[in-house]
Amino acid sequence: xxxxxxxxxxxxxxxxxxxxxxxxxxxxxxxxxxxxxxxxxxxxxxxxxxxxxxxxxxxxxxxxxxxxxxxxxxxxxxxxxxxxxxxxxxxxxxxxxxxxxxxxxxxxxxxxxxx
Amino acid sequence: xxxxxxxxxxxxxxxxxxxxxxxxxxxxxxxxxxxxxxxxxxxxxxxxxxxxxxxxxxxxxxxxxxxxxxxxxxxxxxxxxxxxxxxxxxxxxxxxxxxxxxxxxxxxx
Numbered sequence: 001x002x003x004x005x006x007x008x009x010x011x012x013x014x015x016x017x018x019x020x021x022x023x024x025x026x027x028x029x030x031x032x033x034x035x036x037x038x039x040x041x042x043x044x045x046x047x048x049x050x051x052x053x054x055x056x057x058x059x060x061x062x063x064x065x066x067x068x069x070x071x072x073x074x075x076x077x078x079x080x081x082x083x084x085x086x087x088x089x090x091x092x093x094x095x096x097x098x099x100x101x102x103x104x105x106x107x108x109x110x111x112x113x114x115x
Numbered sequence: 116x117x118x119x120x121x122x123x124x125x126x127x128x129x130x131x132x133x134x135x136x137x138x139x140x141x142x143x144x145x146x147x148x149x150x151x152x153x154x155x156x157x158x159x160x161x162x163x164x165x166x167x168x169x170x171x172x173x174x175x176x177x178x179x180x181x182x183x184x185x186x187x188x189x190x191x192x193x194x195x196x197x198x199x200x201x202x203x204x205x206x207x208x209x210x211x212x213x214x215x216x217x218x219x220x221x222x223x224x
């Protein structure tokens with residue numbers, strides 16, 4: 001069953017705390033993504049990972065870092081979370097980032113609230 | 116300004132009516148993708164459509180590159196079509212997507 005999972009689904013943190021969002025996929029996809037979604041803004045790409053330890057900044061990387069030590073796992077880390085990082089975070093994966101179409105499969109999202 | 120703009124922002128239909136959702140982009144593209152986002156969050160890919168017209172059941176996607184627009188047509192809408200429809204521009208062959216703000220569709224019985 002092809003699947004992208006995200007943990008946790010809901011998270012409340014205080015400003016200044018560290019946050020770890022986890023993503024897993026069982027499709028052996030090379031490429032994985034982290035997005036955030038805010039009302040009226042669609043999804044914005046935070047980071048993209050082309051494979052283990054091969055990560056690249058997206059459009060809004062400031063305040064975030066990522067870790068990919070296994071192909072099936074991709075973590076998003078917020079060191080000292082800020083209130084403006086309150087958002088819904090989506091992870092996605094795809095099978096090929098190159099010159100062919102690569103359908104992106106999305107996880108269910110994590111709703112993060114930073115107080 | 117925003118590279119990808121969707122209209123309308125929201126739309127309410129009676130079941131059985133048709134809908135036309137628009138996506139306009141201000142930059143060159145490698146491809147255009149349409150997604151459906153269920154109430155509650157998860158996204159499902161509907162179409163990958165770099166140009167021309169594609170059909171899938173009651174859905175039709177048309178991308179006209181020289182006019183910098185793509186549309187999603189939903190015929191004979193159903194209540195289960197309710198949700199948010201997102202278009203996303205693939206700017207080059209590097210798989211980075213730029214999303215529009217979405218159209219929130221409500222289909223009433």
